Amino acid sequence: EKDYVFDFVTPYPDFDIAALNDYAHSKGIKLMMHHETSSSVDNYDRHMDAAYNLMNHYGYDAVKSGYVGNIIPKGEHHYSQKQVKHYLDAVKKAADKHIMVNAHEAVRPTGLCRTYPNLIGNESAMGQEFADMSPQHCTILPFTRLKGGPMDFTPGIFRMKITDFAPGGQGRQKRATIPNQLALYLTMYSPLQMAADMPGHYQKHMDAFQFIKDVPVDWSKSVYLDAEPGEFIVVARKDKGSDAWYVGGVTDENVRDYTLDYNFLPLGKTYEATIYADAPDGDGFDNPEVYTITTKTVDSTSKDKIHMARGGGFAISIKPVE
Structure with a gap:
């Protein structure tokens, strides 16, 4: 004042x-x-x-x-x-x-x-400094706020219980999973991205942090594969500087098993996909920091069934096989 x-x-x-x-x-x-x-x-x-x-x-x-x-x-x-x-x-x-x-x-x-x-x-718009936002919020912004231009949503939170600065150490619980946070680098477009958490929180999950190290910030092509505003969104984007693709999907407060069709990939090319997904026991409300990482070979005819927990999601890096 x-x-x-x-x-x-x-x-x-x-x-x-x-x-x-x-x-x-x-x-x-x-x-x-x-x-x-x-x-x-x-x-x-x-x-x-x-x-x-x-x-x-x-x-x-x-x-x-x-x-x-x-x-x-x-x-x-x-x-x-x-x-x-x-x-x-x-x-x-x-x-x-x-x-x-x-x-x-x-x-x-x-x-x-x-x-x-x-x-x-x-x-x-309401960004991630508001820890208690609804998971649904992330499925709506791409169709509202982001229509006007890139958004600095500050993605990449890995520790969901925020206790560091809370009186008595009680803190607040962010309702998201780590794969959900990785997916935001795709669903919330911005050519200026950040890793919004503390270094110590990333050090505990360096295998998942690899996706943040890999994911580009700008794209030559974007394909919105599937969405229902207020429920979920799945986006595929092609790196502006290479032939690699990246996919991100987030869901609301509901568990969702999503079938991903890789038909956005060019015909006749083979890729190695690294999939960061919610663990079977993962939950954006009660068990947010567990995940699975799998690697497989895919092409334009491949399909995958991917589990998304409450407040969860998935992120995939898809790199061409030389």
């Missing part, structure tokens, strides 16, 4: 921006800037040019902006005319500076990324 919180160019004393960027770039890694405005929009407008110039100076080419809280000045709102213009101005200025924008809490996109492709993603 304050007009001035940050100037977006002054790091905390223990953050050596030059040294950190030099080290990251020496490893072939680019860092991403975070501009949390605390919804003090006029303050961000005052500092935006300097903030983007600082990013250019240190080699940041992507910014995650945030608008948490009530919009300041008072009387304005996230969807007010002034605020919508601000979001557009931020994207335009970023385009001039060759900076990609991933805006959180911003107005729901309506295809703006076709005009300004540097708007690489938005949140703009």
Whole structure:
């Protein structure tokens, strides 16, 4: 509720921006800037040019902006005319500076990324920071929110019971399975993806984490194989940079045994499919962190029956056999 919180160019004393960027770039890694405005929009407008110039100076080419809280000045709102213009101005200025924008809490996109492709993603809907969302939610968003542009849904949660920061360690239970979380990299399109959990949680399941390491972020072809909004969705996508395919499917609060037809694959080619699926005793409510990983040879005539638990799903990497 304050007009001035940050100037977006002054790091905390223990953050050596030059040294950190030099080290990251020496490893072939680019860092991403975070501009949390605390919804003090006029303050961000005052500092935006300097903030983007600082990013250019240190080699940041992507910014995650945030608008948490009530919009300041008072009387304005996230969807007010002034605020919508601000979001557009931020994207335009970023385009001039060759900076990609991933805006959180911003107005729901309506295809703006076709005009300004540097708007690489938005949140703009209930994302996974809300741990107690219904599994049904993930079967609806592809037909509503995602029609307007890519969504930063922050997929890849592996520990479903959130106790780390809860009073008394009780925490909350996320209603999803690990294969469900892997499938979100396919069903929730964004060319900017992340691994949203803590490193220690991934270390316990490095065999499943392999899918996150493998899955691309952009595609040359997408095939929506089957869906019923509010119940389930299954999507196949072809990697933009290779002949590999990936499939993801998620379900709602109901157990589902799904028959996958590989007829989207090119005729006459053979592939190795690695299938990450819910275990027979898996359950997105009571037993979320068990799964099976199987590898098999498939082609366009193959079919598989895959089990999806409550709040579950499956993910498949399909790579051509040389």
